[in-house]
Amino acid sequence: MKQRLDPLLPVVGVVGLIVAWYGAVWYGIVDPVLLPSPGATFHALWSGMSGGALGLDFVKTVWRTAVSTAIAAVIAIPLGIFLGSSERLYRSVEFVIDFFRSTPASAMFPLFLVLFGVGDKTKISVAAFGAALVILFNVAYGVMNARKVRLLAAKVMGASRLRVLLDVMLLESLPQTFVGLRNGVSLALVIIVVAEMFIGSRDGLGHRVFEAQQLFDMPEMYAAIFAAGALGYGLNLLFILVERRFVHWSGK
Protein backbone atom coordinates (compact mmCIF):
# COMPACT_ATOMS: atom_id res chain seq x y z
CA MET A 1 0.00 0.00 0.00
CA LYS A 2 2.67 2.40 1.11
CA GLN A 3 4.82 1.58 -1.88
CA ARG A 4 2.03 1.83 -4.39
CA LEU A 5 1.59 5.46 -3.43
CA ASP A 6 5.29 6.22 -3.89
CA PRO A 7 4.93 7.44 -7.49
CA LEU A 8 2.63 10.14 -6.15
CA LEU A 9 5.30 11.56 -3.85
CA PRO A 10 6.44 14.29 -6.28
CA VAL A 11 2.88 15.61 -6.31
CA VAL A 12 3.17 16.45 -2.61
CA GLY A 13 5.57 19.33 -3.25
CA VAL A 14 3.45 20.72 -6.06
CA VAL A 15 0.28 20.62 -3.99
CA GLY A 16 2.13 22.12 -1.03
CA LEU A 17 3.41 24.99 -3.14
CA ILE A 18 -0.04 25.76 -4.55
CA VAL A 19 -1.66 25.59 -1.12
CA ALA A 20 0.97 27.94 0.31
CA TRP A 21 0.48 30.25 -2.66
CA TYR A 22 -3.32 30.28 -2.16
CA GLY A 23 -2.80 30.92 1.53
CA ALA A 24 -0.48 33.83 0.87
CA VAL A 25 -2.98 35.39 -1.51
CA TRP A 26 -6.01 34.60 0.67
CA TYR A 27 -4.58 36.13 3.81
CA GLY A 28 -3.04 39.02 1.89
CA ILE A 29 0.47 38.21 3.11
CA VAL A 30 1.88 39.38 -0.22
CA ASP A 31 0.67 42.39 -2.17
CA PRO A 32 -1.92 40.98 -4.61
CA VAL A 33 -0.50 43.20 -7.31
CA LEU A 34 2.84 41.40 -7.06
CA LEU A 35 1.42 37.94 -6.55
CA PRO A 36 -1.79 37.10 -8.42
CA SER A 37 -3.81 34.06 -7.35
CA PRO A 38 -2.87 30.65 -8.74
CA GLY A 39 -6.24 30.58 -10.52
CA ALA A 40 -5.60 33.82 -12.40
CA THR A 41 -2.08 32.68 -13.27
CA PHE A 42 -3.10 29.29 -14.58
CA HIS A 43 -5.92 30.89 -16.52
CA ALA A 44 -3.39 33.20 -18.16
CA LEU A 45 -1.13 30.23 -18.82
CA TRP A 46 -3.90 28.16 -20.32
CA SER A 47 -5.39 30.84 -22.55
CA GLY A 48 -1.94 32.06 -23.57
CA MET A 49 -0.72 28.60 -24.50
CA SER A 50 -3.88 27.55 -26.31
CA GLY A 51 -3.87 29.88 -29.26
CA GLY A 52 -2.68 33.01 -27.43
CA ALA A 53 0.52 35.01 -27.81
CA LEU A 54 2.30 32.98 -25.12
CA GLY A 55 2.06 29.85 -27.26
CA LEU A 56 3.79 31.58 -30.16
CA ASP A 57 6.51 32.89 -27.86
CA PHE A 58 6.97 29.40 -26.48
CA VAL A 59 7.43 27.97 -29.95
CA LYS A 60 9.93 30.72 -30.83
CA THR A 61 12.03 30.01 -27.77
CA VAL A 62 11.93 26.27 -28.38
CA TRP A 63 13.05 26.88 -31.95
CA ARG A 64 15.96 29.15 -31.00
CA THR A 65 17.11 26.82 -28.24
CA ALA A 66 16.88 23.78 -30.49
CA VAL A 67 18.79 25.42 -33.32
CA SER A 68 21.55 26.71 -31.08
CA THR A 69 21.91 23.34 -29.33
CA ALA A 70 21.97 21.54 -32.66
CA ILE A 71 24.67 23.86 -34.01
CA ALA A 72 26.65 23.44 -30.81
CA ALA A 73 26.37 19.64 -30.94
CA VAL A 74 27.33 19.40 -34.61
CA ILE A 75 30.47 21.42 -33.98
CA ALA A 76 31.40 20.29 -30.49
CA ILE A 77 30.89 16.52 -30.66
CA PRO A 78 33.31 15.80 -33.54
CA LEU A 79 35.76 18.37 -32.21
CA GLY A 80 35.52 16.90 -28.72
CA ILE A 81 36.21 13.41 -30.05
CA PHE A 82 39.16 14.70 -32.04
CA LEU A 83 40.67 16.62 -29.13
CA GLY A 84 39.91 13.88 -26.61
CA SER A 85 41.51 11.16 -28.69
CA SER A 86 44.91 12.56 -27.76
CA GLU A 87 45.41 13.63 -24.20
CA ARG A 88 48.36 15.84 -25.18
CA LEU A 89 46.28 17.59 -27.80
CA TYR A 90 43.53 18.29 -25.29
CA ARG A 91 45.98 19.53 -22.67
CA SER A 92 47.30 22.03 -25.16
CA VAL A 93 43.89 23.65 -25.65
CA GLU A 94 42.46 22.94 -22.23
CA PHE A 95 43.22 26.38 -20.85
CA VAL A 96 41.49 28.15 -23.72
CA ILE A 97 38.41 25.95 -23.40
CA ASP A 98 38.24 26.32 -19.63
CA PHE A 99 38.73 30.06 -19.88
CA PHE A 100 35.84 30.59 -22.27
CA ARG A 101 33.75 28.03 -20.45
CA SER A 102 34.16 30.17 -17.33
CA THR A 103 33.41 33.42 -19.14
CA PRO A 104 29.74 34.37 -18.64
CA ALA A 105 28.18 33.98 -22.07
CA SER A 106 26.22 37.20 -21.50
CA ALA A 107 29.54 39.06 -21.61
CA MET A 108 29.80 37.97 -25.24
CA PHE A 109 26.58 39.70 -26.34
CA PRO A 110 28.13 43.03 -27.34
CA LEU A 111 30.76 41.27 -29.43
CA PHE A 112 28.22 39.08 -31.20
CA LEU A 113 25.94 42.09 -31.69
CA VAL A 114 28.71 43.78 -33.59
CA LEU A 115 29.24 40.64 -35.65
CA PHE A 116 25.64 39.68 -36.37
CA GLY A 117 23.46 42.70 -35.57
CA VAL A 118 20.21 42.63 -33.59
CA GLY A 119 18.37 39.54 -34.63
CA ASP A 120 18.07 35.84 -34.19
CA LYS A 121 21.61 35.28 -35.43
CA THR A 122 23.13 36.93 -32.40
CA LYS A 123 20.92 35.15 -29.90
CA ILE A 124 21.45 31.78 -31.48
CA SER A 125 25.16 32.15 -31.95
CA VAL A 126 25.84 33.26 -28.38
CA ALA A 127 23.75 30.35 -27.06
CA ALA A 128 25.49 27.96 -29.44
CA PHE A 129 28.86 29.30 -28.33
CA GLY A 130 28.07 28.71 -24.65
CA ALA A 131 26.53 25.29 -25.23
CA ALA A 132 29.32 24.16 -27.55
CA LEU A 133 32.00 24.73 -24.93
CA VAL A 134 30.06 22.71 -22.37
CA ILE A 135 29.47 19.88 -24.81
CA LEU A 136 33.05 19.96 -26.09
CA PHE A 137 34.48 19.71 -22.61
CA ASN A 138 32.28 16.76 -21.70
CA VAL A 139 32.81 14.84 -24.93
CA ALA A 140 36.58 15.28 -24.75
CA TYR A 141 36.65 14.04 -21.17
CA GLY A 142 34.36 11.16 -22.06
CA VAL A 143 36.79 10.08 -24.76
CA MET A 144 39.89 10.58 -22.61
CA ASN A 145 38.42 8.63 -19.72
CA ALA A 146 37.52 5.63 -21.85
CA ARG A 147 38.30 2.50 -19.86
CA LYS A 148 41.88 1.58 -20.48
CA VAL A 149 41.19 -2.15 -20.37
CA ARG A 150 38.53 -1.80 -23.04
CA LEU A 151 40.95 -0.02 -25.35
CA LEU A 152 43.58 -2.68 -24.75
CA ALA A 153 41.02 -5.39 -25.42
CA ALA A 154 40.20 -3.84 -28.78
CA LYS A 155 43.88 -3.40 -29.57
CA VAL A 156 44.82 -6.98 -28.77
CA MET A 157 41.97 -8.18 -31.00
CA GLY A 158 43.67 -6.33 -33.83
CA ALA A 159 41.64 -3.12 -34.03
CA SER A 160 43.34 -0.26 -35.84
CA ARG A 161 43.57 3.15 -34.19
CA LEU A 162 40.61 4.35 -36.22
CA ARG A 163 38.51 1.33 -35.29
CA VAL A 164 39.39 1.79 -31.62
CA LEU A 165 38.24 5.38 -31.92
CA LEU A 166 34.99 4.53 -33.71
CA ASP A 167 34.05 1.27 -32.01
CA VAL A 168 35.25 1.92 -28.49
CA MET A 169 36.13 5.50 -27.60
CA LEU A 170 33.08 6.95 -29.28
CA LEU A 171 30.68 4.65 -27.48
CA GLU A 172 32.58 4.93 -24.24
CA SER A 173 32.14 8.68 -24.37
CA LEU A 174 28.38 8.58 -25.00
CA PRO A 175 27.24 8.75 -21.36
CA GLN A 176 29.46 11.78 -20.77
CA THR A 177 28.33 13.26 -24.09
CA PHE A 178 24.76 13.16 -22.86
CA VAL A 179 25.77 14.92 -19.67
CA GLY A 180 27.25 17.59 -21.92
CA LEU A 181 24.13 17.79 -24.07
CA ARG A 182 21.86 18.16 -21.04
CA ASN A 183 24.00 20.90 -19.55
CA GLY A 184 24.42 22.46 -22.97
CA VAL A 185 20.71 22.69 -23.72
CA SER A 186 20.03 24.15 -20.26
CA LEU A 187 22.65 26.80 -20.80
CA ALA A 188 21.36 27.54 -24.30
CA LEU A 189 17.87 28.08 -22.91
CA VAL A 190 19.17 30.48 -20.25
CA ILE A 191 21.08 32.48 -22.83
CA ILE A 192 18.18 32.56 -25.30
CA VAL A 193 15.71 33.76 -22.66
CA VAL A 194 18.07 36.49 -21.47
CA ALA A 195 18.71 37.54 -25.05
CA GLU A 196 15.00 37.70 -25.74
CA MET A 197 14.58 40.07 -22.82
CA PHE A 198 17.24 42.56 -23.59
CA ILE A 199 18.29 42.32 -27.19
CA GLY A 200 15.60 43.99 -29.26
CA SER A 201 13.25 41.06 -29.45
CA ARG A 202 9.63 41.03 -30.50
CA ASP A 203 8.87 37.46 -29.45
CA GLY A 204 10.03 34.57 -27.30
CA LEU A 205 9.42 33.70 -23.66
CA GLY A 206 12.04 36.16 -22.41
CA HIS A 207 10.34 38.93 -24.32
CA ARG A 208 6.96 37.85 -22.94
CA VAL A 209 8.17 37.92 -19.32
CA PHE A 210 9.78 41.29 -19.81
CA GLU A 211 6.82 42.85 -21.57
CA ALA A 212 4.31 41.54 -19.04
CA GLN A 213 6.40 43.06 -16.30
CA GLN A 214 6.54 46.41 -18.13
CA LEU A 215 2.75 46.35 -18.53
CA PHE A 216 2.34 45.17 -14.96
CA ASP A 217 0.35 42.18 -16.18
CA MET A 218 1.36 39.89 -13.35
CA PRO A 219 -0.68 36.76 -14.22
CA GLU A 220 0.79 36.95 -17.71
CA MET A 221 4.31 37.33 -16.33
CA TYR A 222 3.99 34.35 -13.99
CA ALA A 223 2.42 32.33 -16.78
CA ALA A 224 5.44 33.04 -19.00
CA ILE A 225 7.83 32.13 -16.18
CA PHE A 226 6.06 28.81 -15.70
CA ALA A 227 6.14 28.16 -19.41
CA ALA A 228 9.89 28.75 -19.41
CA GLY A 229 10.28 26.46 -16.39
CA ALA A 230 8.25 23.73 -18.05
CA LEU A 231 10.36 24.10 -21.17
CA GLY A 232 13.63 23.74 -19.26
CA TYR A 233 12.34 20.75 -17.35
CA GLY A 234 10.91 19.16 -20.49
CA LEU A 235 14.17 19.52 -22.44
CA ASN A 236 16.13 17.91 -19.65
CA LEU A 237 13.62 15.07 -19.44
CA LEU A 238 13.73 14.59 -23.18
CA PHE A 239 17.49 14.11 -23.13
CA ILE A 240 17.25 11.72 -20.20
CA LEU A 241 14.70 9.60 -22.06
CA VAL A 242 16.76 9.59 -25.24
CA GLU A 243 19.85 8.67 -23.25
CA ARG A 244 18.07 5.79 -21.53
CA ARG A 245 16.96 4.50 -24.87
CA PHE A 246 20.31 4.74 -26.68
CA VAL A 247 22.89 4.59 -23.91
CA HIS A 248 21.30 1.76 -22.00
CA TRP A 249 24.59 0.77 -20.37
CA SER A 250 25.12 4.17 -18.76
CA GLY A 251 26.01 3.79 -15.09
CA LYS A 252 26.12 0.00 -15.25
Added chain:
Amino acid sequence: MFAGRIAMERLATGSARLASANAAGGTAGSAAALPHVTIRGLTKRFDRVSIYENFDLDLPRGKLISVFGPNGCGKSTLINMIAGLVTYDAGEILFAGKRREQVKLGYVFQNYREALFPWMRAFDNIGYPLKLMKVPKPERRARTERLVAHLDVKIDLNRYPYELSGGQQQLVSIMRALIVEPEILFLDEPFSALDYEMTLFMREQLQRIFIETGMTIVLVSHDLEEAVYLADRILLLSRHPARIADFVVFDSARPRSAATLSSREFVQTKAHCLDVFQREVRG
Protein backbone atom coordinates in the same frame (compact mmCIF):
# COMPACT_ATOMS: atom_id res chain seq x y z
CA MET B 1 43.06 -20.03 -43.00
CA PHE B 2 43.86 -23.71 -43.45
CA ALA B 3 45.36 -24.05 -39.98
CA GLY B 4 42.33 -22.27 -38.61
CA ARG B 5 40.00 -24.78 -40.19
CA ILE B 6 41.85 -27.67 -38.65
CA ALA B 7 41.62 -26.06 -35.24
CA MET B 8 37.92 -25.54 -35.74
CA GLU B 9 37.41 -29.14 -36.70
CA ARG B 10 39.16 -30.18 -33.57
CA LEU B 11 36.84 -27.95 -31.61
CA ALA B 12 33.85 -29.37 -33.41
CA THR B 13 34.62 -33.02 -32.92
CA GLY B 14 35.66 -32.31 -29.37
CA SER B 15 35.96 -35.15 -26.96
CA ALA B 16 36.04 -37.86 -29.60
CA ARG B 17 39.45 -36.55 -30.59
CA LEU B 18 40.53 -36.21 -27.02
CA ALA B 19 42.50 -39.42 -26.91
CA SER B 20 44.26 -38.85 -30.20
CA ALA B 21 45.06 -35.25 -29.31
CA ASN B 22 46.78 -36.48 -26.21
CA ALA B 23 48.62 -39.10 -28.16
CA ALA B 24 49.74 -36.49 -30.67
CA GLY B 25 50.95 -34.33 -27.80
CA GLY B 26 52.88 -37.25 -26.37
CA THR B 27 54.72 -38.16 -29.54
CA ALA B 28 55.43 -34.56 -30.40
CA GLY B 29 57.10 -34.13 -33.75
CA SER B 30 59.98 -31.77 -34.39
CA ALA B 31 57.63 -28.81 -34.94
CA ALA B 32 56.24 -29.15 -31.42
CA ALA B 33 59.74 -29.33 -30.02
CA LEU B 34 60.48 -25.80 -31.21
CA PRO B 35 59.43 -23.14 -28.74
CA HIS B 36 56.32 -21.20 -29.68
CA VAL B 37 57.59 -17.99 -28.20
CA THR B 38 61.22 -17.13 -27.75
CA ILE B 39 62.26 -14.20 -25.59
CA ARG B 40 65.82 -12.95 -25.65
CA GLY B 41 67.51 -10.13 -23.76
CA LEU B 42 64.18 -8.57 -22.83
CA THR B 43 64.56 -5.36 -20.85
CA LYS B 44 61.73 -3.29 -19.47
CA ARG B 45 61.81 -0.31 -17.15
CA PHE B 46 59.07 1.79 -15.66
CA ASP B 47 60.55 5.18 -14.86
CA ARG B 48 63.81 4.03 -13.35
CA VAL B 49 62.58 0.75 -11.91
CA SER B 50 63.84 -2.21 -13.84
CA ILE B 51 61.15 -4.88 -14.19
CA TYR B 52 63.01 -7.10 -16.65
CA GLU B 53 66.73 -6.99 -17.22
CA ASN B 54 68.15 -9.07 -20.04
CA PHE B 55 65.45 -11.70 -19.62
CA ASP B 56 65.40 -14.96 -21.62
CA LEU B 57 62.49 -17.38 -21.83
CA ASP B 58 61.15 -20.08 -24.15
CA LEU B 59 57.46 -20.90 -24.13
CA PRO B 60 56.88 -24.43 -25.43
CA ARG B 61 54.21 -24.93 -28.08
CA GLY B 62 50.93 -26.57 -27.18
CA LYS B 63 51.53 -26.42 -23.45
CA LEU B 64 49.61 -24.74 -20.71
CA ILE B 65 52.06 -22.53 -18.87
CA SER B 66 51.15 -21.02 -15.52
CA VAL B 67 52.97 -17.90 -14.40
CA PHE B 68 53.31 -17.46 -10.67
CA GLY B 69 55.23 -14.92 -8.64
CA PRO B 70 55.04 -12.24 -5.97
CA ASN B 71 52.78 -9.21 -6.37
CA GLY B 72 54.13 -6.61 -8.73
CA CYS B 73 56.97 -8.79 -10.02
CA GLY B 74 55.90 -8.24 -13.61
CA LYS B 75 53.61 -11.13 -14.58
CA SER B 76 51.05 -8.94 -16.32
CA THR B 77 53.79 -6.87 -17.90
CA LEU B 78 55.35 -10.03 -19.34
CA ILE B 79 52.24 -11.27 -21.10
CA ASN B 80 51.36 -7.74 -22.17
CA MET B 81 54.75 -7.39 -23.83
CA ILE B 82 54.33 -10.73 -25.59
CA ALA B 83 50.82 -9.76 -26.70
CA GLY B 84 52.11 -6.42 -27.99
CA LEU B 85 50.13 -4.30 -25.55
CA VAL B 86 53.17 -2.90 -23.78
CA THR B 87 56.41 -1.79 -25.41
CA TYR B 88 59.81 -2.87 -24.15
CA ASP B 89 63.13 -1.12 -23.99
CA ALA B 90 65.39 -3.79 -25.43
CA GLY B 91 65.46 -7.40 -26.54
CA GLU B 92 63.24 -9.41 -28.82
CA ILE B 93 60.18 -11.58 -28.75
CA LEU B 94 59.89 -14.10 -31.57
CA PHE B 95 56.98 -16.30 -32.59
CA ALA B 96 58.59 -19.31 -34.27
CA GLY B 97 59.58 -17.36 -37.34
CA LYS B 98 56.39 -15.29 -37.58
CA ARG B 99 55.93 -11.62 -36.91
CA ARG B 100 53.63 -10.56 -34.10
CA GLU B 101 50.99 -9.34 -36.57
CA GLN B 102 50.88 -12.75 -38.21
CA VAL B 103 50.11 -14.52 -34.96
CA LYS B 104 46.52 -14.70 -33.80
CA LEU B 105 46.32 -14.15 -30.07
CA GLY B 106 43.53 -14.36 -27.57
CA TYR B 107 43.65 -12.37 -24.38
CA VAL B 108 41.39 -12.64 -21.36
CA PHE B 109 41.57 -9.82 -18.83
CA GLN B 110 41.01 -10.13 -15.12
CA ASN B 111 38.49 -7.33 -15.16
CA TYR B 112 35.78 -8.71 -17.43
CA ARG B 113 33.46 -5.85 -16.51
CA GLU B 114 35.81 -3.42 -18.19
CA ALA B 115 36.99 -5.73 -20.95
CA LEU B 116 33.63 -6.49 -22.54
CA PHE B 117 31.71 -3.92 -24.56
CA PRO B 118 28.54 -3.05 -22.63
CA TRP B 119 26.87 -1.57 -25.72
CA MET B 120 26.95 -4.92 -27.52
CA ARG B 121 24.96 -8.02 -26.73
CA ALA B 122 27.04 -10.96 -25.52
CA PHE B 123 26.67 -12.58 -28.92
CA ASP B 124 28.10 -9.57 -30.73
CA ASN B 125 30.87 -9.23 -28.17
CA ILE B 126 31.99 -12.75 -29.02
CA GLY B 127 31.82 -12.06 -32.75
CA TYR B 128 33.59 -8.68 -32.61
CA PRO B 129 37.11 -9.99 -33.38
CA LEU B 130 35.70 -11.62 -36.52
CA LYS B 131 34.14 -8.30 -37.47
CA LEU B 132 37.58 -6.73 -37.23
CA MET B 133 38.82 -9.43 -39.59
CA LYS B 134 36.02 -8.46 -42.00
CA VAL B 135 34.32 -11.83 -41.77
CA PRO B 136 30.83 -11.41 -43.24
CA LYS B 137 27.94 -11.37 -40.83
CA PRO B 138 26.33 -14.75 -41.66
CA GLU B 139 29.65 -16.50 -41.19
CA ARG B 140 30.24 -14.61 -37.95
CA ARG B 141 26.90 -15.85 -36.70
CA ALA B 142 27.58 -19.40 -37.74
CA ARG B 143 31.01 -19.53 -36.15
CA THR B 144 29.81 -17.96 -32.93
CA GLU B 145 26.92 -20.39 -32.75
CA ARG B 146 29.24 -23.30 -33.35
CA LEU B 147 31.58 -22.23 -30.59
CA VAL B 148 28.71 -21.70 -28.18
CA ALA B 149 27.22 -25.07 -28.98
CA HIS B 150 30.55 -26.74 -28.63
CA LEU B 151 31.37 -25.24 -25.26
CA ASP B 152 27.88 -26.17 -24.17
CA VAL B 153 27.36 -22.70 -22.81
CA LYS B 154 23.98 -22.12 -21.22
CA ILE B 155 23.85 -18.36 -21.26
CA ASP B 156 21.28 -16.17 -22.96
CA LEU B 157 23.66 -14.49 -25.37
CA ASN B 158 21.07 -11.93 -26.40
CA ARG B 159 21.67 -10.20 -23.12
CA TYR B 160 24.02 -7.32 -22.54
CA PRO B 161 27.12 -8.07 -20.46
CA TYR B 162 25.87 -6.09 -17.47
CA GLU B 163 22.85 -8.37 -17.33
CA LEU B 164 25.06 -11.44 -16.82
CA SER B 165 26.73 -12.80 -13.71
CA GLY B 166 30.49 -12.39 -13.26
CA GLY B 167 31.23 -15.95 -14.31
CA GLN B 168 29.01 -15.67 -17.35
CA GLN B 169 30.73 -12.44 -18.34
CA GLN B 170 34.15 -14.03 -18.02
CA LEU B 171 32.94 -16.97 -20.08
CA VAL B 172 31.83 -14.52 -22.75
CA SER B 173 35.24 -12.87 -22.77
CA ILE B 174 36.94 -16.26 -23.02
CA MET B 175 34.72 -17.10 -25.99
CA ARG B 176 35.58 -13.74 -27.54
CA ALA B 177 39.24 -14.72 -27.25
CA LEU B 178 38.62 -18.18 -28.69
CA ILE B 179 36.47 -17.21 -31.65
CA VAL B 180 39.47 -16.39 -33.85
CA GLU B 181 41.01 -19.77 -33.06
CA PRO B 182 44.13 -18.21 -31.61
CA GLU B 183 47.50 -19.88 -31.58
CA ILE B 184 48.20 -18.58 -28.12
CA LEU B 185 45.73 -17.70 -25.41
CA PHE B 186 46.74 -15.39 -22.59
CA LEU B 187 44.74 -15.18 -19.40
CA ASP B 188 45.65 -12.69 -16.68
CA GLU B 189 44.17 -13.85 -13.38
CA PRO B 190 40.94 -14.66 -15.20
CA PHE B 191 39.07 -16.18 -12.30
CA SER B 192 40.21 -14.06 -9.38
CA ALA B 193 37.07 -11.92 -9.38
CA LEU B 194 34.75 -14.93 -9.30
CA ASP B 195 33.36 -16.81 -6.33
CA TYR B 196 34.82 -20.21 -5.48
CA GLU B 197 32.16 -22.36 -7.07
CA MET B 198 32.36 -20.42 -10.31
CA THR B 199 36.15 -20.57 -10.21
CA LEU B 200 36.09 -24.37 -10.01
CA PHE B 201 33.66 -24.53 -12.91
CA MET B 202 35.75 -22.16 -15.01
CA ARG B 203 38.93 -24.13 -14.37
CA GLU B 204 37.27 -27.20 -15.81
CA GLN B 205 36.08 -25.22 -18.82
CA LEU B 206 39.59 -23.95 -19.43
CA GLN B 207 41.06 -27.41 -19.09
CA ARG B 208 38.54 -28.77 -21.57
CA ILE B 209 39.28 -26.01 -24.05
CA PHE B 210 42.97 -26.72 -23.71
CA ILE B 211 42.60 -30.46 -24.21
CA GLU B 212 40.44 -29.99 -27.26
CA THR B 213 42.34 -27.25 -29.03
CA GLY B 214 45.87 -28.05 -27.97
CA MET B 215 46.83 -24.41 -28.30
CA THR B 216 49.49 -22.72 -26.25
CA ILE B 217 48.00 -21.15 -23.14
CA VAL B 218 49.69 -18.74 -20.76
CA LEU B 219 47.82 -18.36 -17.50
CA VAL B 220 48.80 -15.82 -14.87
CA SER B 221 47.48 -16.99 -11.54
CA HIS B 222 47.98 -15.92 -7.95
CA ASP B 223 46.53 -19.20 -6.72
CA LEU B 224 49.29 -21.81 -6.54
CA GLU B 225 46.88 -24.73 -6.44
CA GLU B 226 45.21 -23.50 -9.61
CA ALA B 227 48.53 -22.74 -11.25
CA VAL B 228 49.82 -26.28 -10.70
CA TYR B 229 46.53 -28.07 -11.28
CA LEU B 230 46.05 -26.62 -14.75
CA ALA B 231 49.65 -26.44 -15.92
CA ASP B 232 52.12 -28.45 -17.90
CA ARG B 233 54.78 -25.95 -16.88
CA ILE B 234 54.86 -23.58 -13.95
CA LEU B 235 56.95 -20.49 -14.48
CA LEU B 236 58.05 -19.13 -11.13
CA LEU B 237 59.27 -15.55 -11.22
CA SER B 238 61.33 -13.68 -8.64
CA ARG B 239 60.79 -10.15 -7.45
CA HIS B 240 61.70 -7.56 -10.03
CA PRO B 241 63.97 -7.34 -11.88
CA ALA B 242 62.35 -10.67 -12.57
CA ARG B 243 64.42 -13.81 -13.02
CA ILE B 244 63.16 -17.30 -13.69
CA ALA B 245 63.25 -18.79 -10.21
CA ASP B 246 62.21 -22.14 -11.65
CA PHE B 247 60.34 -23.51 -14.65
CA VAL B 248 58.69 -26.60 -13.20
CA VAL B 249 57.30 -29.46 -15.27
CA PHE B 250 54.03 -31.04 -14.17
CA ASP B 251 53.12 -33.94 -16.42
CA SER B 252 50.10 -35.45 -14.71
CA ALA B 253 47.66 -36.99 -17.19
CA ARG B 254 44.64 -35.11 -18.45
CA PRO B 255 41.81 -34.66 -17.90
CA ARG B 256 42.71 -33.85 -14.35
CA SER B 257 40.14 -33.93 -11.60
CA ALA B 258 39.69 -33.64 -7.87
CA ALA B 259 41.71 -36.84 -7.55
CA THR B 260 44.67 -35.06 -9.12
CA LEU B 261 44.72 -32.61 -6.22
CA SER B 262 45.45 -35.39 -3.76
CA SER B 263 47.88 -37.30 -5.96
CA ARG B 264 51.47 -37.52 -4.81
CA GLU B 265 52.99 -35.82 -7.82
CA PHE B 266 50.63 -32.87 -7.45
CA VAL B 267 51.32 -32.46 -3.75
CA GLN B 268 55.05 -32.71 -4.32
CA THR B 269 55.08 -30.29 -7.22
CA LYS B 270 53.02 -27.78 -5.31
CA ALA B 271 55.24 -28.09 -2.27
CA HIS B 272 58.30 -27.58 -4.42
CA CYS B 273 56.81 -24.46 -6.03
CA LEU B 274 55.85 -23.06 -2.65
CA ASP B 275 59.38 -23.67 -1.46
CA VAL B 276 60.90 -21.80 -4.37
CA PHE B 277 58.38 -19.00 -4.01
CA GLN B 278 59.05 -18.49 -0.32
CA ARG B 279 62.78 -18.49 -0.88
CA GLU B 280 62.32 -15.83 -3.57
CA VAL B 281 60.05 -13.67 -1.47
CA ARG B 282 62.40 -13.77 1.52
CA GLY B 283 65.58 -13.52 -0.48
